[in-house]
Amino acid sequence: MRLVQKLTLAFLAGSFAVLGVNGVLRVRxxxxxxxxxxxxxxxxxxxxLAVAVAATWRTEGEARARAxxxxxxxxxxxxxxRLGPLPTLDAAGAATLAQEGALTRVEQGxxxxxxxxxxxxxxxxxxPVLAISEPLAEERAYIRRNVVDTLxxxxxxxxxxxxxAMLLGTWLIGWPVQRLVEKARRVGAxxxxxxxxIMRDDELGTLGGEMNAMCDRLSDAQRALAEAAEARVRALEQLRHADRLGTVGTLASGIAHELGTPLNVVAARAEMIARREVEGGEAVQSAxxxxxxxxxxxxILRQLLDFARRRPAETQPCDLVGLARETCGLLSTLAEKxxxxxxxxxxxxxxxxxxxxxxxxxxxxxxxxNSIQAVNPGGNIRIELGRVTRAIDGTATHCAFLRVRDDGEGIEPERISRVFEPFFTTKPVGEGTGLGLAVAxxxxxxxxxxxxxxxxPGRGSTFTIVIPERAPEPGTVTRQPMESSFA
Ligand SMILES: Nc1ncnc2c1ncn2[C@@H]1O[C@H](COP(=O)(O)OP(=O)(O)OP(=O)(O)O)[C@@H](O)[C@H]1O
Ligand SMILES: [Mg+2]
Structure with missing residues (x-):
């Protein structure tokens, strides 16, 4: 039931009570x-008349008294x-008649x-007693009329x-409250x-004004938030790209070495063909x-270009084994070196x-x-993959993991909590920017x-990437403090 209807009902109940009590009291x-x-x-x-009748009876007789x-x-x-004998009275009636010299009562006519x-x-x-009587019908009819009039x-x-109350309530409360509710719904959306x-000089008018001011502030905050988020995404994207290009530089030196061998082969075979040192079947084989x-x-070049290119973010089902194998292929030269x-x-x-x-x-x-950089020549790096059920943001989730295990120098306990900080590095100037783990x-x-x-320290390091098998909906990922991910 609506507020105005409730108020009107309460008002009606109050009015009926007051008018009803007043009517009953008035009729009584x-x-x-x-x-x-x-x-x-x-x-x-x-x-x-009773005194006169008594005196006449005494002096002039009964007939004169009746006349x-x-x-x-x-x-x-x-x-x-009417002059007649005393009717049968109860004790109270007889006492009243004796004390007051008169007794009034209602009798059935x-x-x-x-x-x-x-x-x-x-x-x-x-x-004898003198009885004065009158019918009550007229009096009762009047009272009935009175009751009906009062009702x-x-x-x-x-x-x-x-x-x-209904009209005023709708105009003063119902309409502005309806506007406020619609506005609140729009704000919620x-x-x-x-x-x-709501041009009113009352509480609802003030509330409307405050709501407008609140919406202006929220709108400003939303705009600022969107701009900040956009700037953050841009900065993050640039950071990732810079890091990717840095890694490409590292890879390029290894790949240059990798390209050297086939290039030499190509040059040597082409020269042999050009000088006609090989002919026929041998020339075909060289080709x-x-x-x-x-x-x-x-x-090799396509892999390198693929790695360096900017790509729009989109998730798709991917076999992580293939992804790891491709990564191993890319980095094998670096590891061999x-x-x-x-x-x-x-x-x-x-x-x-x-x-x-x-x-x-x-x-x-x-x-x-990082592992290649941390291990000494002769050391080992192992990439492992698998599935695990893991509590992510408080929910048990089916996850895949990618683990990189090395037997390198290891990390000091007091440094572990800092390795994900952007620009934290223990490498000499020019060798590390400290972005690799932050970006990862x-x-x-x-x-x-x-x-x-x-x-x-001295016992190697194991870094494990754990990700849900199903990608989260965009915008549902909550940021956690970095420390919470350390095992
Ligand atoms: N496998 C590892 N073994 C030992 N220390 C590691 C290992 N991985 C990371 N670290 C430590 O964490 C630091 C930060 O690593 P991160 O990859 O963020 O930066 P970086 O390797 O120093 O520089 P960049 O990756 O930008 O070239 C490293 O300097 C190193 O001290
Ligand atoms: Mg690194």
């Missing part, structure tokens, strides 16, 4: 007034006068109820007040426009070797998760490059996952 007052007026009349007539009553009856049309007052005719033989008046008053126009070398170089073994233990089973392939490969590359952390968080770290 009138009944009492009628009774006392009637008794007063009876006693005024009967008191005098006197008849004479009085002719003059008093409204009441009935032939047609109707009667109000009767008895007066003793003192000194007359047989102790009609109360109903009309309450109806008019209720109607007024993120629409801060369309200011409220095939040149073709194979060119294909290998094209693959350092003299470390880079090994992928995938168990040949596919581990599928929804990822943005480019950034996820970048994150894995950053971990593996950002990428993994964007996938709704975490990176665990286990490390001890």
């Amino acid at each position: 007052r009138e009944i009492r007034f009628f009774e006392s007026a009637a008794v007063r009349d009876h006693r005024a007539i009967g008191g005098t 006197l009553i008849d004479e009085a009856q002719r003059r008093q049309g409204r009441v009935q006068l 032939a047609k109707d109820d009667l109000r009767v007052t008895y007066f003793p005719v003192l000194g007359a033989p047989g102790r 009609l008046l109360s109903g009309a008053l309450a109806g008019i007040s209720g109607l007024l 993120g629409d801060f426009g369309g200011p409220l126009a 095939q070797v040149i073709e194979q070398s060119a294909a290998r170089m094209t693959t 350092k003299g470390v073994a880079l090994e992928l233990t995938d168990g040949n089973a596919s581990v599928v998760a929804e990822v943005d392939v480019g950034p996820m490969q970048q994150a894995l590359t950053n971990l593996v490059v 952390y950002g990428i993994v968080r964007d996938h709704g996952g975490v990176i665990d770290v286990e490390s001890a």
Whole structure:
């Protein structure tokens, strides 16, 4: 039920109660007034007449006394006068008659109820009484009319007040509250426009004004937030791209070495063909070797370009084993140069998760490059993959993991909590920018996952990327403090 209807009902109930009580009291007052007026009349007539009848009876006899009553009856049309024996009275009635010299009571008449007052005719033989009676029908009809009038008046008053309360309530409360509710709904849906126009000098008008001011402030805050988020995304994107280009530089030096061998082969075979040192079947074979070398170089260059190129963020189901294998291929030259073994233990089973392939490969590359830099020649790096159920943001989630385990120098306990900080590096100037892990952390968080770290000085390090198999809905990823991801 609406507020205005409730108020109107309450108002109507209150009006009915007040008017009803007033009506009942008024009718009772009138009944009492009628009774006392009637008794007063009876006693005024009967008191005098009873004394006169008693005196006449004593001096002139009964017949004269009755004639006197008849004479009085002719003059008093409204009441009935009668001389008769004392009726049977109860003790209280007899006492009243004795004390007050009169007794009034209501009796059942032939047609109707009667109000009767008895007066003793003192000194007359047989102790007769003078009875004055009048029917109550007229009085009761008047009271009934009065009750009906009171009811009609109360109903009309309450109806008019209720109607007024309804109209005023709708205009003063219902309409502005409806506008406020619609505005609140729009605000809830993120629409801060369309200011409220409640031109009132009352509480609801003030509330409307405050709501408009609040919407203006929210709109400003939303704009500032959107701009800040956009700037943050831009900065993050630039950071990731810079990091990718840095890694590309590292890879390029290794790849230059990788390209050297096929290039030499191509040059040597082409020279042999050009000088006609080989002919016929041998020339064809040399051309095939040149073709194979060119294909290998094209693959290497495409991988490098793929890695460096900016790509729009989009997740798709991806076999992480393939992604890890490709990363190993890219970094194998770097590892060989350092003299470390880079090994992928995938168990040949596919581990599928929804990822943005480019950034996820970048994150894995950053971990593996760190390991290559941390191990001594002759050391080992192992990449492992698998599935695990993990509590992410308080919910048990089916996850895939990518683990990079090395037996390198390890990390001091007091440094572990800092490795994900942007620009934290322990490498000499020019060798490390301290962005690799920060960027990897950002990428993994964007996938709704975490990176665990286990490390001890001299005992190697293990970095584990854990990501949900199903990518989170865009915008649902919550940022956690970096420390919370350390194992
Ligand atoms: N596998 C690891 N073994 C030992 N220390 C590590 C390992 N991975 C990271 N670290 C430590 O964490 C620091 C930060 O790593 P991060 O990749 O963020 O930066 P960086 O490698 O120093 O520089 P960049 O990656 O930008 O070239 C490193 O300087 C190193 O001290
Ligand atoms: Mg690094």
